Amino acid sequence: MRLREMHTPSVDDEVEVMGPQLRRALLAVLFAWLPVVHAGATEDPQHWRPAAIAVDQRQAASLSGRRRAVVPPSPPSVTFYVAQNGKDSWSGKLPAPNSTSTDGPFATFEHARAQVQSLDKSGLSQVKVQFRAGTYFLPVTEELTAADSGTTSTRIVYENYPGESPVLSGGVRIQNWTNVSGNIWKASLPTSTRYFEQLYYDGIRRLRPRLGGALGTYLRIVSTVYLSSPGPPAAPPEPNCPIYVANSGWECFDRFGYNPADPIVNTWKNLAPPAGNPCNEAASNPLLAGDIELLVFEKFQAARLRINCVDTTKHIVYLTGPTVINPAFYQALGFIPQHRYLVENVQDQLTQPGQWFLDRSVTPWTLTYLANPGENPNSETVIIPQVPQLLVASNLQYVTFQGLTFEHDNYTVPAAGEDPDLKLGDVTAAVSFQNSQHITFEDGIVAHTSGAGLDFVSCVDSQSPSWCVSPSASAVTSNNVVENSAFYDVGSAGVRVGVEGRLSDTDANIPQFTTVQNNVVEGYGRVFPGSYGITQGDAHDNIYTHNDVYDGYRAAVGICFCSGFKPHAHDNIISFNHVHDLLQGIMNDDGSLYIQARNQQGASPPGNKILNNKVHDVSDASSMDEDGYGGDGIYIDTSTGLVDVENNLVYRVSGSPMNFAGSPQNPNEASTIKNNIFAFGRASMLNVGNAYPYGVFTSPITMFVLSNNLFYFDRGASASPPFYLQSGCTYSSGFPFTEWQQWNSNIYWRTDGGFANDSQAFHTQPDPVSQTNPCFGPAAQAKWTLYTFAAWQRSGEDVQSVVKSPGFKNPGYPADDYSLPNGTPGTGFVVFDPNQAGRSNPLFDPPAVPATFPTKRFNPATDY
Numbered sequence: 001m002r003l004r005e006m007h008t009p010s011v012d013d014e015v016e017v018m019g020p021q022l023r024r025a026l027l028a029v030l031f032a033w034l035p036v037v038h039a040g041a042t043e044d045p046q047h048w049r050p051a052a053i054a055v056d057q058r059q060a061a062s063l064s065g066r067r068r069a070v071v072p073p074s075p076p077s078v079t080f081y082v083a084q085n086g087k088d089s090w091s092g093k094l095p096a097p098n099s100t101s102t103d104g105p106f107a108t109f110e111h112a113r114a115q116v117q118s119l120d121k122s123g124l125s126q127v128k129v130q131f132r133a134g135t136y137f138l139p140v141t142e143e144l145t146a147a148d149s150g151t152t153s154t155r156i157v158y159e160n161y162p163g164e165s166p167v168l169s170g171g172v173r174i175q176n177w178t179n180v181s182g183n184i185w186k187a188s189l190p191t192s193t194r195y196f197e198q199l200y201y202d203g204i205r206r207l208r209p210r211l212g213g214a215l216g217t218y219l220r221i222v223s224t225v226y227l228s229s230p231g232p233p234a235a236p237p238e239p240n241c242p243i244y245v246a247n248s249g250w251e252c253f254d255r256f257g258y259n260p261a262d263p264i265v266n267t268w269k270n271l272a273p274p275a276g277n278p279c280n281e282a283a284s285n286p287l288l289a290g291d292i293e294l295l296v297f298e299k300f301q302a303a304r305l306r307i308n309c310v311d312t313t314k315h316i317v318y319l320t321g322p323t324v325i326n327p328a329f330y331q332a333l334g335f336i337p338q339h340r341y342l343v344e345n346v347q348d349q350l351t352q353p354g355q356w357f358l359d360r361s362v363t364p365w366t367l368t369y370l371a372n373p374g375e376n377p378n379s380e381t382v383i384i385p386q387v388p389q390l391l392v393a394s395n396l397q398y399v400t401f402q403g404l405t406f407e408h409d410n411y412t413v414p415a416a417g418e419d420p421d422l423k424l425g426d427v428t429a430a431v432s433f434q435n436s437q438h439i440t441f442e443d444g445i446v447a448h449t450s451g452a453g454l455d456f457v458s459c460v461d462s463q464s465p466s467w468c469v470s471p472s473a474s475a476v477t478s479n480n481v482v483e484n485s486a487f488y489d490v491g492s493a494g495v496r497v498g499v500e501g502r503l504s505d506t507d508a509n510i511p512q513f514t515t516v517q518n519n520v521v522e523g524y525g526r527v528f529p530g531s532y533g534i535t536q537g538d539a540h541d542n543i544y545t546h547n548d549v550y551d552g553y554r555a556a557v558g559i560c561f562c563s564g565f566k567p568h569a570h571d572n573i574i575s576f577n578h579v580h581d582l583l584q585g586i587m588n589d590d591g592s593l594y595i596q597a598r599n600q601q602g603a604s605p606p607g608n609k610i611l612n613n614k615v616h617d618v619s620d621a622s623s624m625d626e627d628g629y630g631g632d633g634i635y636i637d638t639s640t641g642l643v644d645v646e647n648n649l650v651y652r653v654s655g656s657p658m659n660f661a662g663s664p665q666n667p668n669e670a671s672t673i674k675n676n677i678f679a680f681g682r683a684s685m686l687n688v689g690n691a692y693p694y695g696v697f698t699s700p701i702t703m704f705v706l707s708n709n710l711f712y713f714d715r716g717a718s719a720s721p722p723f724y725l726q727s728g729c730t731y732s733s734g735f736p737f738t739e740w741q742q743w744n745s746n747i748y749w750r751t752d753g754g755f756a757n758d759s760q761a762f763h764t765q766p767d768p769v770s771q772t773n774p775c776f777g778p779a780a781q782a783k784w785t786l787y788t789f790a791a792w793q794r795s796g797e798d799v800q801s802v803v804k805s806p807g808f809k810n811p812g813y814p815a816d817d818y819s820l821p822n823g824t825p826g827t828g829f830v831v832f833d834p835n836q837a838g839r840s841n842p843l844f845d846p847p848a849v850p851a852t853f854p855t856k857r858f859n860p861a862t863d864y
Contacts (some may be wrong), residue, residue, distance in 0.1 A: 076123070076125070077127065078126075079127075080130070081096075082105055082129060082130070082166075083134070087106070090102075109168065110142060113142070121150075126157060127157070130160065130162075131160055132161045132166060137171065141170075141391070144399070145393070146396065149396050150398030150399055155398055155399070158400070158404065168404060170385055170388075171200070171385045172193075174187050175187075177377045183372075185370075186366055187367045188365075189367055195358075196385050197412050198448075199384055200382070200448050201380065205448060206355065206356055209345065209346050209350040211349055212263075215851065215852070216342040216854065220259065220340060222257045222258055224248075225256060226241075226249035238252070252334075253334045254308075254318065256296075256335030256341075258317055266279065266311075269348055270361070271307065273309035274286065277318070278318050279309035279310060279311040279318060292345050293306055294344070298334065299588055299589060300589035301323075302528065305319040305320070306319060307320070308320045320416055321417040324419040338625070338626065340624075342853070347359070354370065367384070389431075389432055391430075394436070394469040395472075396433065396436040397439075398439075399440075400441075404444050406431050408448055409450050411428050411451030411492075420528055420530070426465070427451040427531075429452035430453060431446055433480065434458070435459055435477055436477060442483050442485065443484045444485040447489050448489050450491045452493045453494045454496070456480050457477065457537075458510050460472065460509050473504075473509075476509065477498075478512045481517075482515070483516070486846050488524075490524040492525065495521065496535050496537075497516070497536045498537030500538065501537065501560070501568075505568055510537075510540065511542065512542065513541050517544075519547045519548075520842065522551050523552070524552040524553075525553040529553035529587060530553070531552075532556070533557060536560060537561075537569075538560060539560075543572075544577065549577060551581050552581075555591055555593070555594045555635070557593050557594070569595075573611065574613065575610075576836060579613065579615050580614075580616045580618075583618055584855040585628075585855050585858075587620065589620075591634055592618055593615060594637065605642070609643070610646075610648060612648065614834045614835075614838070615633045616652045618653040619631055619654050619858045620654045624856045629655065631655040633655075633657040633681075634659065640664060641669030641671055645671065645674070646672070646674045647832045649676070649837075651678075652858075652864045654858055656684045656685060657678035657685055658676070660687070663691050663702075663740070673704050673709065675829060677834070679711075684728075688728040689728050695771070695772065696733050700732070700739035706742065708745050708828045709747070709829075712751075713725070716760070724760065729765070729774065729780070730764045730784070731764075731766075731768050737796075746801040747803075749804060755789065761788055762787040762789070764785050764787075766783065769783065789803055802826065802827060804825065
């Protein structure tokens with residue numbers, strides 16, 4: 001045996017069927033050599049010749065035949081330990097205190113981080129920090145910088161000790177409870193306590209008191225408030241009333257008219273109007289300004305605002321700040337008559353078991369909890385969040401976080417309110433990686449958050465989110481991985497990659513080459529219901545694959561919403577995700593899988609793909625609102641083209657399985673919709689919204705090429721609500737319809753077998769309603785030309801398509817079996833397995849997350 005073949009034992013050595021005696025003999029040989037080798041005897045083979053080796057030759061021969069090829073020794077690694085019973089004065093090199101309690105693990109994350117940073121890593125392959133079991137309450141945000149980085153040859157790893165589940169919490173446990181009477185418990189909080197809006201009782205988010213019961217009762221806005229004042233070019237009369245609406249006046253976004261019959265009063269104990277308030281109320285305790293919150297559900301957003309005062313004479317609620325003011329969407333934002341709102345944190349409504357209230361009018365602050373039967377907060381775990389973010393890393397590289405749980409960040413609504421739905425970066429994440437590269441977050445959990453779960457963002461300049469640590473014009477955020485992890489009971493988005501686009505965005509400085517795979521995101525949007533499960537801003541070359549995303553109040557995976565400038569959101573892939581039970585009657589106008597790389601200045605970004613996903617059970621707000629709409633499966637938003645949509649199964653959606661908001665901006669940017677299974681859309685199978693948001697096109701622009709798809713449905717025009725296979729805008733700007741939409745080689749089947757003879761199977765709209773809104777309102781339907789399927793084919797569409805049953809095994813609820821036991825039904829459809837979508841070998845299934853708002857889902861057996 002040559003010296004170069006010798007190495008220390010490692011897990012990389014594979015010895016098949018090695019018996020105990022042979023194993024001991026091998027180790028005896030190896031460890032007999034080690035002292036000689038390390039003494040420098042490699043120059044003289046006589047120093048280690050096998051005279052001192054007592055291994056049976058037959059055993060050695062057997063062993064040599066079973067070993068892998070010998071590899072050179074790996075560079076050494078260093079491991080530090082952190083434990084609840086540790087001390088930062090110890091070496092941190094032992095996983096537990098020694099017998100004399102003179103050495104052992106560290107006590108804190110921060111000290112371990114500092115030791116890793118100061119360590120001479122020359123020649124080391126890896127530096128680990130292993131956390132023992134227990135909950136580590138962080139006193140402040142754990143901040144990592146470039147100095148905490150590893151390298152290509154030395155990886156830094158923060159991980160769980162094998163077999164244990166450490167928790168890093170930004171909260172504080174409250175224990176000094178006094179039972180005042182019955183189920184009423186109170187605790188006086190330390191004077192250092194930060195304001196908080198969430199509380200967790202034995203791992204369950206508990207709510208503050210709302211009008212109308214535990215989850216609250218939705219009230220309805222009566223009127224939008226307009227100010228009568230000369231219109232443009234005159235200036236707005238008030239900053240929060242800046243949009244002039246003809247025949248109405250200046251629309252206000254910080255007030256609304258309420259129903260006098262609703263329980264809105266100006267005598268709530270913790271309603272604290274400021275001096276000079278518009279309700280002419282006496283000023284109250286300034287420390288309680290905005291203590292009562294309001295959650296208003298707009299058309300496709302939901303804003304959390306704070307109540308300034310209540311005018312009980314004019315029946316107007318005033319807020320401390322406005323919801324989003326956007327002239328392009330003023331009809332969809334703000335306070336829309338008959339839209340829902342909730343009122344939260346009303347001290348007078350503290351009546352429901354499980355609710356809590358923080359009284360800041362007294363010193364020290366007093367926390368009140370109404371216990372459920374059998375609960376005792378002194379013997380159970382009550383956590384209030386205190387640290388704004390748990391971990392923030394800036395310019396970090398080559399670091400892995402594995403097997404760690406992060407909980408209880410303390411994001412709170414700003415004094416002027418929050419409308420975060422279109423502004424992806426407004427709400428902070430519990431774990432944030434900024435301008436960082438080669439970061440791996442694996443086998444981890446982020447749960448019970450006030451804001452978002454985890455993000456990778458680029459902080460470039462002054463336009464970056466306010467919470468960015470160190471903006472840099474040379475920012476790089478790339479080659480990061482989130483895998484095998486769970487994000488649940490999340491206040492906002494589960495995972496965020498990038499933020500809304502900025503003029504300073506370039507291909508080099510936005511997030512890129514991120515992989516988010518094999519994760520579960522469940523119970524998201526629990527504080528901000530307009531949040532996506534996985535959301536991406538302006539970013540490119542990212543992959544979101546094999547994730548389970550469910551039980552959210554908005555879309556599962558959304559990319560970009562990059563309006564108004566030239567985005568760089570290209571070559572992103574959404575694939576093999578299983579997403580379901582979305583919107584839940586709360587939100588509107590959303591696709592479960594969504595892309596908008598809108599581009600008003602140039603070509604649509606290429607390379608975006610939606611492949612092999614399974615989407616089902618989507619219930620938009622039409623389940624409770626007359627104007628509810630848009631619970632779609634796959635959604636390609638305004639002016640977005642070149643998206644490849646293939647091999648997806650979409651069924652039981654309250655809108656349409658496939659939705660386009662409109663055409664791409666330029667010719668030759670058609671999206672490809674191919675080889676999908678679309679089933680049981682409640683409103684239609686494919687919808688096109690306002691296809692001409694910038695005026696009628698002067699040349700034909702193909703929106704999509706749709707081929708080799710299977711359409712399966714059971715509704716028609718006589719259904720309630722009416723169903724059409726295609727819905728929305730079918731006006732082709734005077735050009736042949738085939739130059740706008742291309743349908744071919746598809747299979748259609750309505751379960752009653754009558755679709756082939758349906759006189760309203762398809763339609764087009766030859767004439768516009770108006771040049772600015774060609775398909776607007778009921779007047780558009782009056783202009784339709786209706787077609788049977790055969791007439792539709794004679795128009796040039798679907799020439800090679802057929803009406804026939806595709807032969808699904810059992811597609812009805814609850815079987816949901818869309819397999820094709822007889823193989824392809826024809827027309828070029830290629831059979832795929834929808835059950836490949838979702839996680840592969842999931843490591844963890846999170847617990848069910850209680851709802852935080854009243855929901856109303858459609859009945860899967862009868863409503864689709």
